[in-house]
Each structure stands twice: as structure tokens, then as C-alpha cells.
Amino acid sequence: MFTDLPIERHACHVYTRSIFREVQKEIRKGLHDCYQISVTSEDGMKVCAIQQKNKNNESVINAKVVLNGVDGSVTCSCNHFGRHGYLCRHIFCVFRINSVNQIPDMYVSKRWTKDVLPNHLLEKRHRYGPCIEETDKLADDIHASIEYCIDRIRNDAEKLTELLEKVNELKRNLDAELPIEKRKTNNEEEFQKLLGVTTPKQVIVKAPQGIRNKGCGTGGSRFIGPGEKAKSKSKTNKTSRTCSICNETGHNMRTCKKNTSKAKGIVDEDFGDEDEGSENHSSDNGSSDN
Numbered sequence: 001m002f003t004d005l006p007i008e009r010h011a012c013h014v015y016t017r018s019i020f021r022e023v024q025k026e027i028r029k030g031l032h033d034c035y036q037i038s039v040t041s042e043d044g045m046k047v048c049a050i051q052q053k054n055k056n057n058e059s060v061i062n063a064k065v066v067l068n069g070v071d072g073s074v075t076c077s078c079n080h081f082g083r084h085g086y087l088c089r090h091i092f093c094v095f096r097i098n099s100v101n102q103i104p105d106m107y108v109s110k111r112w113t114k115d116v117l118p119n120h121l122l123e124k125r126h127r128y129g130p131c132i133e134e135t136d137k138l139a140d141d142i143h144a145s146i147e148y149c150i151d152r153i154r155n156d157a158e159k160l161t162e163l164l165e166k167v168n169e170l171k172r173n174l175d176a177e178l179p180i181e182k183r184k185t186n187n188e189e190e191f192q193k194l195l196g197v198t199t200p201k202q203v204i205v206k207a208p209q210g211i212r213n214k215g216c217g218t219g220g221s222r223f224i225g226p227g228e229k230a231k232s233k234s235k236t237n238k239t240s241r242t243c244s245i246c247n248e249t250g251h252n253m254r255t256c257k258k259n260t261s262k263a264k265g266i267v268d269e270d271f272g273d274e275d276e277g278s279e280n281h282s283s284d285n286g287s288s289d290n
Helices: 006-014 017-032 080-084 089-097 133-152 157-177 188-195 226-237 261-289
Strands: 034-042 045-053 059-068 074-076
Touching (some): 006 017, 006 089, 017 089, 034 089, 059 089
Antiparallel strands (some): 034 045, 059 074
């Protein structure tokens, strides 16, 4: 036990070992890491504000626990019980403050308890069929007698072999006199009685609609990811260079059809002058290097 709280001892008696470890952790966290910062009453119910802190004493979670004093029901805003099937640390903190020493039965899931199977299912009659007190006593005497004989001749191989032959002969005679009944391969009725449910006559499973995965190939085209969509969108929104004369794309002012020969010659001269200037500049650089 990690704490001296009665509710922890009650959880130990109720839950199985594996689930008790999880509940015990919640009880310990509710004692050391959670505390109540405020409480209000609304229509006979206590609304408790619980704050949880981490190892650095920093507030990490603020939960609201509603405790009904009439029927003993309790709810928490973290919904831990709905997700895991056992109460959370915030509720155990409220239980400690309000001196609740046992977990309410409505919050103890039957599948987590030690007595999930009724005690009568552990009796011999469920393994060997209906039993009578007299036959049970005789069967116990037979077991005791056989064990006594085996202990007496345990180190004598010859005697053990002789006893084994006699037991096998008795077994063959019983099988011939009382044929073994075939066991039922389908235990569906027994499980239905145990669980209190019935198997539906027809189970219909429908395929989900509108589900497409990347690379599935359905619909005649492949699935395009968001990255590829953004890249193609940037290409389409990119502005193309236009001609300075007609403002159309696909050509420049030198190859434009609306450009007259005179203007075209002027443009060519301008480009020629630029070429000569670049050549002279390169030659000057070469001479300076020498």
C-alpha cells in the first residue's frame, strides 16, 4: 500500500492485481499532486475545482468534479472513467476531502473485479457434471488409495509396471462398458447463459463510403497530396513576361509582329552597341591584366 487511505484497501479487495496497480496510481496522484482550490453548491450538488501539479510544482490540469450527495454519483471533466473504466485522480482527491472510504459500486466495472465469474461456476459439478455427496467421497477415497500405492512402490519398477497394466486393463473395461460421449464443439449456449447476451441472427457489415487513401488509384486519377497542390498552384499564379510593345506573352519586342522595321533596326543597333561595349570592356580588362 502506498497510502493509509481506506479507499485504497477497498480497491485492493475489489479489483484484480493488474487493474489495482492502475487505480492505486490514481489514488496516490490524487493525494500528492491534486488539491481543491474552490467548491460551490448547486441544486444539492458540490462543484469542486481541482488543480493538478507536476513534479516542478507547476499547474498542468484544471478539472471540475461534480459530486451528487443524493445518489452518490460523481463526474469529472477529464472523462477518465469513460475512457479507461476506473476513476481518475481528481475524483479520488474529492473523495478524500469528503471522507468517502469506498468506491461506489456504480463505478466498479464488473470486468475488472476478482469475482467476475460467479462462485458456483468453480464447483466440481461444472467440470464433471452433477455430483452426489456419496460419489464425491468415494472418488476422493479412490484418489487417496492410488496415491498411497504409488508412494509405496515408487522405487520398484517391476511393481509399478504391474500396477500400470492393471489400471490400463480396468480403463479398457470401463471404456467398453461405458462409451465416451462426444463433447459439444460449440459452446455458444453456455457463453450466452454466462454473459447474458444472444448472438444476432444476421450481422451486416457495410463498407465505408467516401474513403480514399493516397495511391489507391480509384476514380481514374491518383491522390494528389497538399504539397504537390501548393507547388502546382504557385506555378499557375506565376506571372509571365510580356512584350513591351503589344503586352502579350510568348515573345519579346524584337520578335513582335507589330514592331516596324525602323524600330527593329534601332533596337538591333542598341543591342549591337551593347555588344561592342562589352567587347571593349573585356579587352581593356585583358590589357590591364598584362
